């Protein structure tokens with residue numbers, strides 16, 4: 001199955017027998033028929049349980065890519081498939097935490113009801129479980145006590161955490177995060193990063209797969225098992241890096257490891273190089 | 285595509301209209317003291333003018349109008365007329381809401397539906413409602429039915445257009461969020477588009493409230509079908525000028541009360557109005 005994509009064969013884990021959960025194949029996107037290409041022959045695949053970070057310069061098409069992956073935006077050509085099935089409508093297995101969290105929250109609902117929103121009308125979950133999931137998700141992002149607030153009464157970082165909690169309560173098999181920690185302070189951010197790792201650990205048996213878009217190179221290295229570096233627009237995968245840092249991770253010691261520094265230098269190198277090719281300023 | 289007349293579009297929507305944070309208590313004074321004082325001064329000035337300068341039987345003194353208003357209220361006549369006008373107005377506005385909101389939602393959510401009726405709307409929209417009064421009388425005769433029907437017609441447009449724009453301009457990110465969580469078209473409509481449009485719908489109802497009262501009273505005046513409008517005509521014919529002005533003043537009071545009530549409801553229902561969208565919280 002994965003052999004359809006020659007560019008990926010050398011990247012696939014040796015001896016991997018399980019087919020990837022997600023395949024992105026030769027994805028191209030133009031917003032207008034005569035507009036510029038935003039994504040150009042973007043291909044990669046993701047295995048179940050993977051934590052993949054996607055980094056790339058601002059405006060290179062990362063949000064566009066995530067929206068295509070979760071079936072909200074049709075690609076111009078190419079396809080995204082989930083377990084071999086082509087995606088053309090939002091599949092129930094995925095949840096996306098939007099970069100634009102302010103607009104993604106519903107201002108007329110309280111924090112609790114916002115988090116409950118995706119579960120509210122589902123018949124397959126009991127009322128008690130819904131309440132439990134909601135309470136747990138809110139607690140996980142550190143917003144206990146703010147259940148009855150409305151989004152308009154929260155700070156940007158708090159709103160962002162409500163959006164994360166909502167996705168956690170949904171318990172998707174694949175969680176897509178679009179710069180989810182952009183508006184929180186450094187300390188809260190470290191806390192949330194570890195929360196994400198813990199959530200993944202908890203659902204490891206059900207195999208929660210995570211795709212994280214970020215501007216923050218260190219964050220990508222700290223969290224991900226694999227990093228996709230996107231080129232300047234029109235974007236394609238400029239480099240794919242495996243991260244081999246020991247678990248459990250620690251905010252201080254992990255970031256001090258030589259392997260961490262090596263990957264860091266490599267990414268800087270790649271991002272600088274792809275910028276040089278375009279003859280402009282190096283990014284990041 | 286310029287369906288929307290400037291006066292239809294809610295002035296306060298999205299702008300810095302009454303700011304309310306759901307939690308903090310608003311501190312709105314119960315009475316606008318300065319405004320009341322100015323109004324009292326103006327009345328005194330009018331009283332002086334009509335006493336010493338404009339001595340005409342057709343221009344009664346405010347004190348005479350006040351007395352007529354008082355008599356009208358204690359005798360119950362004016363109250364009964366006001367009650368009838370209010371009932372007709374209320375029925376018209378309610379029906380307009382019940383009709384226009386679903387239609388507006390449908391048009392806002394479906395481009396096909398909108399394109400189908402666009403031509404008819406563009407034709408009907410500029411037609412002044414009062415021009416339909418003879419038509420209404422011809423079809424329905426003189427009476428509450430005609431008054432209500434014409435009120436519904438006039439009051440429907442602002443609600444319809446505001447609902448339409450509210451639904452159409454709903455935040456695509458909010459809609460995508462709901463779709464991402466697996467909500468179908470109907471669920472998105474009910475759980476995202478309709479609440480999103482609530483701000484516009486409420487503003488539309490406020491505008492329609494004013495228009496509905498105008499229409500109700502106009503039809504009452506023209507068809508002599510009862511209510512405050514008829515009272516005005518009656519008093520005018522009887523040359524009871526103070527009573528006529530008292531009835532006119534009663535219409536004003538009714539309008540003021542209706543607007544205050546609708547605006548109060550609006551603040552309660554769409555409390556998030558200016559909270560989230562323009563806050564400095566975003567990126």
Ligand SMILES: Nc1ncnc2c1ncn2[C@@H]1O[C@H](COP(=O)(O)OP(=O)(O)OP(=O)(O)O)[C@@H](O)[C@H]1O
Pocket residue numbers: 031032038056057058059060061062063064065099233
């Ligand atoms: N709805 C849209 N219509 C037209 N063009 C769009 C639209 N959304 C994004 N684009 C264009 O696509 C390109 C990539 O946008 P995108 O939001 O995917 O970038 P990004 O990598 O997420 O950037 P950032 O890191 O700043 O969030 C940009 O040039 C942008 O102008």
Ligand SMILES: [Mg+2]
Pocket residue numbers: 062063064099178
């Ligand atoms: Mg983006």
